[in-house]
Amino acid sequence: MTTPSVTDRMSAEPAGPDREAAFVHALDVLADRRDEFNAQGYVSKDFVALLKKAGMYRASTPAQFGGEPMAPSDFMRLVERVSAVDPATGWVASFGSSLVYFAALPVETQRKIYAAGPDLAYAGGLFPMQEAEKVDGGYVCSGVWQFASGCRGADILGIGLAGGPQTAGKPLTALVDPADVEIVENWDVAGMKATGSHAVRADGVFVPDEMTFVRGGEPQIDEPLTRYPALAYAAQVLAVVTLGAARGALDYAIEVGSSRTSITGGASKGNRSTYKIGVAEAEAELRAAQTFFYGTTDTVWAKAVAAIEISVEEQALLRLAATHAAHAGRRVVLRAFDLAGTGAIYQTHPLQRFLQDALVPAQHAMLQTNTYEAAGALLLGLEAGIPSFP
Incomplete structure (x- = not known):
């Protein structure tokens, strides 16, 4: 295999204020171009380059090859922020985590792949x-x-x-x-x-x-991120997209509900009891899902950093938290859509991007309803019943 397409890779900005500024700039550009990406059916390569400048495509490259591996929670919070602007772009950005699989390659092969730089899509x-x-x-x-x-x-x-x-x-x-x-x-x-x-x-x-x-094979590199359960991480980075979509949809509902009057001149939507209850319940569900999701992640990550064995039960909890995040996030988006009323049915309505995209992650094989059953089986000491689970 030759790799001419990776010989002139974009490099990340230096860690710190420059990199955070690059990330914020990417979000600003995304807000302007998300309709373009949706219409053309893909995220343009020049925007992927902006995500590289923000460090998202070196976040799972081993440190020994110039990468700056990020703690899973830190990386997924970035994915969540991208997804709050555009979930589909968040989905693409989430694959900045997928180089963890490459750790199963021979070390010399990894050295060859990263020779042109650690920022690899x-x-x-x-x-x-x-x-x-x-x-x-x-x-x-x-x-x-x-x-x-x-x-x-x-x-x-x-x-x-x-x-x-x-x-x-x-x-x-x-x-x-x-x-x-x-x-x-x-x-x-x-x-x-x-x-x-x-x-x-x-x-x-x-x-x-x-x-x-x-995929998910024995790593040839020993770093904290290669000790973290790779297949569970693959499910998590997809699930967190739904949390971002939920945040974006709910923020929109709160902004609209805060208006002083409705389009008809009557009481603002936010002054209606159903609207206030809906926003509060959705906010509680989203924050609860985030707490379970990131809390479980951080507990397992601490063991990976300390090179302590991660149990099957802990891996099952990672998968359970991911599945729960995907399904809870979808419910929050649907609640925001319900609160928005008739206007939200139009294709041009701001909630449509969150609604259409947020329905997808829970349909993924790694996050479907049967993964609840598999996680429950492992917590009960039974067989998962799904290949490569957890």
């Missing part, structure tokens, strides 16, 4: 897992893979391969250069349009063994 179209031809030194890959969120702005792509005897049956992710595959534009959806989660097609692409890894 990765997107994966992993399903359905395809049978690849095993040849000397690697795999010849052909097929179509779905749901490659952020592929239009990615520096490197992953495709899913069915495992074999050499992987003890575990599926593999193969890393390919975007120039070596085709993006199939089939992302025609009602929500999360701007994620650009198109399909990826490969036709006889050779991938060396050293550019493949088991």
Whole structure:
């Protein structure tokens, strides 16, 4: 595999005030361009560059390769802030966490990938897992893979391969250069349009063994972030998008409710008992979900930093907190939509972006209702009943 597309990567601003200013600037630009991204169906690569300047794409690069790994809560609070402006862009930004998977690659491969810099945008179209031809030194890959969120702005792509005897049956992710595959534009959806989660097609692409890894496999790098449960983190970074969407929708409801009069000249919406109760209940549900979500994250992170074993029960709580966040956040957005009344049904209404996007995360396989059952089973000492859970 060659990597010409990553030889001139954008670099993050220095940590501190410059980087925070870059992040705030990105949010300002996003507020101006979110309709553009939604209309075109993807987040433009030049905006991904702004997120790189804000440090979001070095947040899971190992420190030994120039990264500045962030504590999961710190990173996810950034994703939440992006999602409060535009959830679909928050979804794309969340994959700044996904380089934790690369820790399962040989160390020399990781050194090669990060040689051009630690700010790397990765997107994966992993399903359905395809049978690849095993040849000397690697795999010849052909097929179509779905749901490659952020592929239009990615520096490197992953495709899913069915495992074999050499992987003890575990599926593999193969890393390919975007120039070596085709993006199939089939992302025609009602929500999360701007994620650009198109399909990826490969036709006889050779991938060396050293550019493949088991997703969530044994890390070859020992740093706190590589000790944190990778698959649970993958669920969390998607769930937190819904918390951001809920914050954005509820802030809008509060702003509208604070107006002194309604459009009809009568009492303002905020003076109606149903509106006041609705805002209060939604605020309580959102803050409760955030507390469970970040509190559980910080408890497990402290163990990762101290190199203390993280129990199955603790991993199950991470998954439970993620599922709860996705579903609670969706309920908050629906409450804000209900409070807004008839006007919110128009496509141009400000709540529509939050409504359409916030319905999606809880539909994801890692956050669907059955993950509640799986988490409950583990807390009861039973089998989860879902592969690769927690």
